[in-house]
Amino acid sequence: MNRGEMEQKIVDTLSKNKEAAGSYISLIQSKVAEKTEQQLKYVLSHTTENIFLEACAGSGKTEVVGLKTAYEISKWYSKNKGIAVLTFTNEATDTIKERVKLFSGLTTLYPHYIGTLTGFIHGFVAQSFGYKYFKHKNRGGDTSYRLIDKNLDVHGNHWLKKYKLPYMNLNSMGPDVYANQIYYNYKINDFVIYYSENYKLPLKEYYQLTEVQEFIQNFRKKNGNNQLLGFDFIKKEIKKVKQTFLTDGFANFEDINNIAYYVLKKNVRIASLIAARFPVIIIDECQDLSWIEINILNQLKDSGSTLHFVGDLNQSIYEFKDANPATTKDYLSGFKRYFLTDNFRSCDSIVNTSNKLLGITLPIRGLAADKMGDKSVCYLEYHDLTSLNQKYLDFLERNDIPFNRSAILVRQQTLKEEFETNSKESIHPILDALQLWIENTPKSRKLALELASKHMQRWFGGAKTRNNYYCPNAIDSVYRWRIFIKDFLEGCSAVSDLVKFDGINYSTWYKNFNNHFLHIIQEAYKDLLRFDSEKRDFKDIPKMISPRGTAKVRITAYNTTDRINLVSIHTIHSVKGKDFDSVMVVSSRRNAGSGHWKQWIEKELESGRIGYVANTRAKYSLVWGVPVLKKEEREMLEYYGFKRAD
Numbered sequence: 001m002n003r004g005e006m007e008q009k010i011v012d013t014l015s016k017n018k019e020a021a022g023s024y025i026s027l028i029q030s031k032v033a034e035k036t037e038q039q040l041k042y043v044l045s046h047t048t049e050n051i052f053l054e055a056c057a058g059s060g061k062t063e064v065v066g067l068k069t070a071y072e073i074s075k076w077y078s079k080n081k082g083i084a085v086l087t088f089t090n091e092a093t094d095t096i097k098e099r100v101k102l103f104s105g106l107t108t109l110y111p112h113y114i115g116t117l118t119g120f121i122h123g124f125v126a127q128s129f130g131y132k133y134f135k136h137k138n139r140g141g142d143t144s145y146r147l148i149d150k151n152l153d154v155h156g157n158h159w160l161k162k163y164k165l166p167y168m169n170l171n172s173m174g175p176d177v178y179a180n181q182i183y184y185n186y187k188i189n190d191f192v193i194y195y196s197e198n199y200k201l202p203l204k205e206y207y208q209l210t211e212v213q214e215f216i217q218n219f220r221k222k223n224g225n226n227q228l229l230g231f232d233f234i235k236k237e238i239k240k241v242k243q244t245f246l247t248d249g250f251a252n253f254e255d256i257n258n259i260a261y262y263v264l265k266k267n268v269r270i271a272s273l274i275a276a277r278f279p280v281i282i283i284d285e286c287q288d289l290s291w292i293e294i295n296i297l298n299q300l301k302d303s304g305s306t307l308h309f310v311g312d313l314n315q316s317i318y319e320f321k322d323a324n325p326a327t328t329k330d331y332l333s334g335f336k337r338y339f340l341t342d343n344f345r346s347c348d349s350i351v352n353t354s355n356k357l358l359g360i361t362l363p364i365r366g367l368a369a370d371k372m373g374d375k376s377v378c379y380l381e382y383h384d385l386t387s388l389n390q391k392y393l394d395f396l397e398r399n400d401i402p403f404n405r406s407a408i409l410v411r412q413q414t415l416k417e418e419f420e421t422n423s424k425e426s427i428h429p430i431l432d433a434l435q436l437w438i439e440n441t442p443k444s445r446k447l448a449l450e451l452a453s454k455h456m457q458r459w460f461g462g463a464k465t466r467n468n469y470y471c472p473n474a475i476d477s478v479y480r481w482r483i484f485i486k487d488f489l490e491g492c493s494a495v496s497d498l499v500k501f502d503g504i505n506y507s508t509w510y511k512n513f514n515n516h517f518l519h520i521i522q523e524a525y526k527d528l529l530r531f532d533s534e535k536r537d538f539k540d541i542p543k544m545i546s547p548r549g550t551a552k553v554r555i556t557a558y559n560t561t562d563r564i565n566l567v568s569i570h571t572i573h574s575v576k577g578k579d580f581d582s583v584m585v586v587s588s589r590r591n592a593g594s595g596h597w598k599q600w601i602e603k604e605l606e607s608g609r610i611g612y613v614a615n616t617r618a619k620y621s622l623v624w625g626v627p628v629l630k631k632e633e634r635e636m637l638e639y640y641g642f643k644r645a646d
């Protein structure tokens, strides 16, 4: 089939059974016409064979899945069987639903299911059939499981005490562990103890801990019996408590997956029933599937469903959730492969560098416009984060890239917080707040309120948290406090002396401020008075003086350390699926964990893929912020295509 025939076939199918309104047809035609041949080929692929659509970053996966689903739905006849399209987030579900509705012209999607994988596994399998296998108590006809978080704490949830696991506090870590904190892992055939997202321990490893072994050996000696507290015994005792937890109708997230897995494994009839209900299952972002999720889907495949996996194994960054690209790749080896190798998001030099860093050999092309030439891929060296902020802002300014379409990406939450505090500390809080207020964007105003309130609460005594705009304890309405800060800033903005910044030095500005301050704050306070449990007249507040060393300095358009707030800061994991004109990926100082740039050139490790996800968020400009480099390190970066930005 040539390109024209492919387009025609898709448009004809999508227009079927509709009162083919001209506008709808022309929309479909233009949407189909802009697709690449690779995209069209997948839309026309068979739903009777298992397929892996290997889609590189920025290749328009979501849109293609939407079009594919709309195409299949448009020629679907059955009223009680449907396609399942499974995603990982509600947001992704909404986007696909919206595309399917747009492309198919349908308003209701039944008998098809577009939703999260979790919703699918829980709803159609575990919650519907699990009770049959786990002796659910069935309270008044309710056989569903109540989902209990693994982090739920016994303090404040005393009912959990009934499910305290035996032999769990024999080591120095020593906390009690409850049934919500443990789950079976079928891959390793062992229980896993969950202490936190970063610390999970298989029971076997726990059993081998030196302190646990010491306890067991002492216990055996004391009781003169060398067989006591064997691993199998302890495992059995734990299993009993876990069973009670399930019987009482409780389960954690992993339990629910396990229940689904078990049900499908034990009962081919149920598996066939579900497979018949969903003969085609499309999974978006398949690189995020965990071992158990793959195995659940596999049971459905064995019972008759066809699977289409869509995703990019190079973007697999959920090892901590047991998603492993090697396992997925292995599993997919028997699937027919389709490809999307055109990246529409990024320019070719960003794509080249990202590919080279991860050792990708697939011929991926970057099709976005090249707006920056040899400055598309750069690095900035840093001694401290504040100066790095400054350098990046200068770089953006020099290259005419809007701050609000740029982002700083970091691996760890701690580095993100460090950036944020660095950038929030201002030595001229009221002056900066005022400048931000006048800028009058939602973001700058929010920041202005935060800055001003943080400073002003000091005049009111102790305060609550940043979320409450540092509302002082004596003020009983956060809302009114915020209005007060707003009124104060409005009051300042109305004084011409206070909003003249050009050519004015700090000491002049502070002098003017002190002249007007009392009047402005007293005016603003009139409406706050009723909500304040203390009496005040503000006459005792000391005059503000320009901070040391700044008196004779001219006011710069608001303090650069605050400007950074207009460039958003994110962790890499939180920007999957997003894009920005420019991205600065900031390396940690020390080479430990997956936050250091040297870990991002590791081809086989998850850290390399984490770097890859970060790099491929950039459309025109990719910058790496790295701690000061040695000569050979600089050469290494330049080998990968990075140029000095400053």
Ligand SMILES: Nc1ncnc2c1ncn2[C@@H]1O[C@H](COP(=O)(O)OP(=O)(O)OP(=O)(O)O)[C@@H](O)[C@H]1O
Pocket: 034, 035, 036, 039, 055, 056, 057, 058, 059, 060, 061, 062, 063, 312, 315, 344, 345, 576, 577, 578, 616
């Ligand atoms: N055939 C096409 N022609 C032009 N633009 C396209 C085409 N296909 C997709 N795009 C555009 O490419 C951009 C990237 O698509 P999208 O964000 O869906 O990528 P993705 O595959 O989900 O990427 P990632 O996995 O990196 O998050 C979108 O703006 C999309 O509209």
